[in-house]
Amino acid sequence: MRAIWKGAVTFGLVNVPVKLYSATEGHDVSLHQVHDADGGRIRYRRVCELDGEEVPYEHIDRAYDDGEHTVVITRDDLATLPAEKDREIGVVEFVPSDQIDPIMLDKTYYLEPDSKSTKAYVLLRRTLEETERTAIVKFALRQRTRLAALRVRDEVLVLQTLLWADEIREPAFGSLDEPAAVTDQELKMSAQLVTSFESDFAPGDYTDDYQVQLRALIDAKLEQGDVIDTEATFGEAAASEEEGGKVIDLMEALRRSVDEAKERRTG
Structure with a gap:
């Protein structure tokens, strides 16, 4: 370091x-932008809007604009x-x-x-x-x-x-002004679900699935060229996400979650 x-x-x-x-x-795979027509690299240039010339970084200062006036702040100003x-x-x-x-x-x-x-x-x-x-x-x-x-x-x-x-923003959510009624049975089932998931936190047990899949996609392209069957590679994950988006009864969701957690523990 x-x-x-x-x-x-x-x-x-x-x-x-x-x-x-x-x-x-960070551990994200580094990507850059390209032109979809020919793969050419997209680059950004610092151009002065007054003379249209590209400006080297060492000649760039900062400024504050209040809508009427612009105050230029130089490196020397900041150093003071x-x-x-x-x-x-x-x-x-x-x-x-x-x-x-x-x-x-x-x-x-x-x-x-x-x-x-x-x-x-x-x-x-x-x-x-x-x-x-x-x-x-x-x-x-x-x-x-x-x-x-x-x-x-x-x-x-x-x-x-x-x-x-x-x-720090204040959470002003009108939807929470009127608290929803939660039954004792729902609260009991929810607490049971928490118990079934209890464990000691081990950060190393978790991985960034998106970055893993992105790396797999890149490796596949390197091996096979531009043609890759995305559905075959990531279809299972997509199907799982689609199922997760369904709205179901709260108690039913809690029961299913508790049952699934029990199966994982006993299995």
């Missing part, structure tokens, strides 16, 4: 030099902002971990100690573990001020950026 940021976690007078690494990576020049991950407060709503979680990063001595890093890690708290921090990354949660995962400090409060 390659560090994407260097700085220090600070809480009180304690300074913990760290390197920041992306903790996740205090938050952008700050290289500290400052602890704002320590909070109970269960107070962080999962809907606020955004991207995840690993923090590696960036010092010959790891004592300050270990001190912060053990403090978080033993107090069972999560540190709320603020820092600047890629021209944005970030709010984040600092916690421990497998003896490594993990930084999870948080969405700001005004970025």
